[in-house]
Amino acid sequence: MSKVALVVDDSMVIRKMVTMALKAMSFEVLDAPDGRRALEVAKGQNLALVITDLNMPVMTGLEFIHEFRADADHKFTPILFLTTETDEAMRNEARSAGATAWIVKPFHPDKLIAVIQKLGI
Amino acid sequence: MGEIHIDLDGLLDTFFEEAEEHLNTFETGLLELEATPEDHEVIGRIFRAAHSIKGASGTFGLGDITSFTHALETVLDRLRAREIAYSADVARALLASVDVLRGLVRAAREGATAPPEAVPVRALLEQFYRTAAAPKGETVAQPAISLQVGRKVRVRFAPxxxxxxxxxxPLAILRDVADCGEVESRTVDAxxxxxxxxxxPESFYLSFVLVMRTERTDAEIAEAFAFVDDLCTFAIEAENDEAPQELIEPDAPVVGAAAGDARSAPTTFPKDGASPPKDAKTPAAASTIRVATEKVDKLLDLVSEIVIxxxxxxxATRAPGPDAETRLNDALQALDRHTRELQERVMSIRMVPLASVFGRLPRMVRDLAGTIGKKVQLVVEGEGTEIDKSMVEQLADPxxxxxxxxxxxxxxxPEQRAEQGKPAEGTVRIRAFHQGGNVVIEVGDDGKGLDSKxxxxxxxxxxxxxPxxxxxxxxxHEFIFHAGFSTAAKVSDVSGRGVGMDVVKRNVEALKGSLSLSTEMGHGTQVRLRLPLTLAIVDGLxxxxxxxxFVVPLLSVLESFRPTPSQVRAVLGASEVIDIRGTSVPVIRLxxxxxxxxAERDPSRALLCIVEAxxxxxxxxxxxVIGQAQFVVKSLEVNYRKVPSLMGATIxxxxxxxxxxxxxxLARTDHRSRALATDSEVLIPVSEVA
Incomplete structure (x- = not known):
């Protein structure tokens, strides 16, 4: 059975691009345009990886990471977040909320693949 | 895992499409911000729009867009953090940014050169945050760079x-263009x-080039071509002083941005003689439709049902048995049901909300109200009303x-309104809704109304x-739809250009729609457009x-019956009428x-089909009368040529x-002077003598 990943981003382009990369790595991909929807999609799923943007409408990435981690099913799911914020503060906040790693936008999907491979997911 | 390489080209279209959506969000947000400058939620929304464009553009290596949005995002970030105060200057610069970004996106999409305004607008944006970063207590300097410098442009016009x-x-158009600035040279290519x-002798063979200095934007100059954009090719390009004088090849299509989108379309002309894009109409977002996956899945389901x-x-036909007929009937019914549903769903894919046209209006209203000094509140209702995608684009102009x-x-x-006890701010109300198989769009104002006298x-x-x-x-009131009729005492440079309501009417009728008007002196005017949902399929009798x-569109059919010989009577020798419940209705012998x-010539042995339009x-x-059904409309114009009184053909x-x-x-043609056709191609001779 293939591993399932969840992509959360309000930008369709980014969702598609990340999905392309993940599918190339034989992931099965679920996606959501904001944190709230992502929580619904994630419910009951055995996720191997979550990739989320931080700056989103309805529910931000940070709020999403908090709530996602609070679910016992997702305690150890690796979370990669995408950010263009270069400031350390945002990054630290995301990490303390439970994110595993980050990738700075803009990025080429090849780089995303490299990061995922490096994390050994 | 081995080497995986991802090719991004396929995603570019999605990016362009999404960028356009973000820009619309951005623009709408900016206009909202004018009303409520402190609204954090709105600033957040426009920031996100800029942010998303920046993030994705970087991935695609669209450096111009990334660096411009970076400057924009920085201003918005400071605005959000209240480090920059919201002011009219900031608002103007942000709105100018939308135009520049649209131009940049378009340039990237078409491989054209970036709009010239990008540099000054970006400098302006940068100045905002540079000044904001200055130590407190210092007065914030007004940015000195003006958005539009007197620049030299070359306008090509080939009717x-x-x-x-x-x-x-053509001269009127040239004059309008010339009014935009100081003309330095005029060239006619004969x-x-x-x-x-x-x-x-009836054809036009000349084309023109004006080189001029102007402070107007390309979009403003392009306004001169509003309503003739499909009758000519035109191009507005930055004139390089040492560029060689080259003339238009009248046969080679010159690039022209459709006027409907002119506001956001800095037009460019390939400098290196590369062939211009094939489609002279603006291709913006026209090429793709975004469809929810569920919709496509449902289509597949239906197709498999049809196969079953x-x-x-x-x-049922191969294995005859006692129940073969029942089975055949069941199957046919299922097929009928599924085919109809398939048709409806496929049509629904083509339907898009009117919001995409309405969305352009607030900006136009704001600019126009500011220019002529009127106070206008725009109320838009029903922007979610859906209509065929091909029609949405053609609705923008009218x-x-x-x-x-x-x-x-x-x-x-405002002063005049105050005198009449009306609020100083006038209201323009746009309302769209579905009614029967039609979309109705109403444009109303609470102004002075039409003066019949x-x-x-x-x-x-x-x-x-x-007299x-x-x-x-x-x-x-019908006269205002007459070509060349304008009631304004003096033709204003805003809406009077000799082309007016008659063109609007023609455009709407080209969409198989109709237009009606109601007005009350002193209270306002309302124009009502009635349009079919789609042009592709018609319910017909x-x-x-x-x-x-022949097929008569069902919507216009009121009733059909066989008249008694005495019911139909001749009037004035040439025409016949029939009295229906006290009203005389002209009879048209198809x-x-x-x-x-x-055909049967005696009405009392034939049928009369009463229609209304x-x-x-x-x-x-x-x-x-054979019966009613849905008919797929095939264009006569595409396959043959336009024939008056026929909207198309079907199989x-x-x-x-x-x-x-x-x-x-048919209804438009003056029935009093309807003459008989002798040539089968001339279906309704236009021989109106009022």
């Missing part, structure tokens, strides 16, 4: 051969004029013009009506006339109009071709 036949005056033998139904039919008209001619100036006087002066003819107010079958010799009823004489179940009657154009 198509039928330009003048369509009632347009190389396309053929030898006298080949010369068609088909298999059932084959089975709607823009109607709204301009309402503001320019309808609404009074003034219109009548003008109509008499123009010889459209004689002693008795006309109702409605009939008088098939009728027989002699050996031919067999004469359509030159069908084998634009408030006019007509009785069509037909041999028989019947037995493979024959049937013509679809255009009731509106």
């Amino acid at each position: 198509k051969p039928d330009f003048m036949c369509r009632g347009m005056d 190389s396309a004029v053929p030898s006298l033998d080949d010369l068609d 139904a088909q298999a059932m039919i084959v089975d 709607l823009t013009h109607l709204v301009r008209n309402a503001i320019d001619h309808g609404l009074e100036f 003034q219109i009548r006087a003008k109509a008499e002066r123009l010889g459209l009506v004689s 002693d003819e008795v006309l109702t107010d409605e009939q008088i 098939a009728v027989r006339v002699g050996a031919q079958t 067999h004469e109009l359509l030159d069908e010799p084998n 634009n408030g006019t009823s007509l009785a069509l004489l037909v041999d028989d 019947l179940g037995d493979g024959r071709v049937a013509m679809i009657i255009d009731v509106q154009s």
